[in-house]
Amino acid sequence: MIAWVRPIVVSLTEERCEIRIPLSWRTRNHLGSMYFGALWTGADAAAALIGLKVSEELSQDISFIFKDARAEFMKRPEADVHFACAQGREIRRLFEKAQASGERENLPVEVVATVPTLFGEEPVARFTLTLSVKKKS
Numbered sequence: 001m002i003a004w005v006r007p008i009v010v011s012l013t014e015e016r017c018e019i020r021i022p023l024s025w026r027t028r029n030h031l032g033s034m035y036f037g038a039l040w041t042g043a044d045a046a047a048a049l050i051g052l053k054v055s056e057e058l059s060q061d062i063s064f065i066f067k068d069a070r071a072e073f074m075k076r077p078e079a080d081v082h083f084a085c086a087q088g089r090e091i092r093r094l095f096e097k098a099q100a101s102g103e104r105e106n107l108p109v110e111v112v113a114t115v116p117t118l119f120g121e122e123p124v125a126r127f128t129l130t131l132s133v134k135k136k137s
Contacts, residue, residue, distance in 0.1 A: 001037065001041050002041055002044075002045055004026060005021050005026060005027050005038045005041050005042070006021070006022065006024075006026065007019045007020065007021050007041075007042060007045050008020045008021075008022070009049070010082065012049060012050075012053060013088065014088050014089065014092075015086060015088040015089055016084060016085065016086045016088055017046050017047070017049045017050045017053075017084070017085050017088065018046065018082055018083065018084040018085075019042060019045055019046050019049065019082070019083050020080050020081065020082050020083075021034070021038055021041070021042045021080065021081050021083070022080045023077070023078065023079050023080050023081070026038075031076070032076075032078055033076040033077050033078045034077040034078075034081055038081075039071075039073075039077065039081065039113065039125060040069070040071070040127075042081060042083040042111075042113065043069075043071070043083055043111040043113065043125075043127035043129065044066065044129065045083065046083035046084060046085045046111045047066070047085045047087075047091075047109045047111050047129055047131065048064075048066075050085055050087070050088050050091050051064050051091055051095070051131060051133075054088075054091055054092045054095050055095065058095055058096070058099065060095070060099050060135065061135065061136040062095055062098060062099060062133055062134065062135050062136065063133070063134055063136050064095075064131060064132065064133040064134075065131075065132055066129040066130060066131060066132070067106065067130050067131075067132040068129070068130045069127060069128065069129045069130070070127070070128045071125060071126065071127045071128075072125065072126045073124070073125045074123060074124055074125060074126075075115075075119060075122075075124040075125075076124070077113065077115050077124045077125070078115070078118060079115050079117045079118050080115065080117065081113050081114070081115055081124065082113065082114050082115070082116060083111050083112070083113050084111065084112050084113075084114070085109060085110065085111045085112075086110075087107075087109050087110065090107060090109075091107065091109065091131065094106075094107045094131065094133050095133055098133040098134055098135055099135055102134075102135050102137075103134070104132060104133070104134040105132075105133050105134070106130050106131065106132050106133075107130070107131045107133075108128050108129070108130050108131075109128070109129050109130070109131045110126065110127065110128050111126070111127040111128075111129065112125075112126055112127075113125040113126070113127070
């Protein structure tokens with residue numbers, strides 16, 4: 001699904017990840033807004049990309065997955081959608097804690113979706129995904 005919606009990495013730092021999913025024939029529903037599935041894919045990718053970066057930097061054998069998710073949709077996203085996660089440092093600490101403890105560790109991660117061309121920084125949706133991390137045995 002990620003390859004299908006063709007996300008673009010806008011920025012990826014130690015603190016924050018922002019990706020953009022273009023509104024196109026691949027991601028647009030019959031009402032002209034972004035498909036529900038494309039929105040979830042954007043939220044997943046914005047949070048997971050930080051996890052992938054941290055995992056690579058720590059060179060640890062750690063597995064991670066999202067174990068649950070919630071969303072609140074406020075406006076119809078009728079243009080390109082930006083997904084931002086600003087919990088990079090917290091995610092790093094989660095990975096380090098899982099590495100040290102050997103136990104499964106969890107963290108609720110928030111992703112905010114905006115449509116800057118239509119609504120500026122006003123969110124069109126908020127996602128909370130629980131990141132679950134464990135050192136591989």
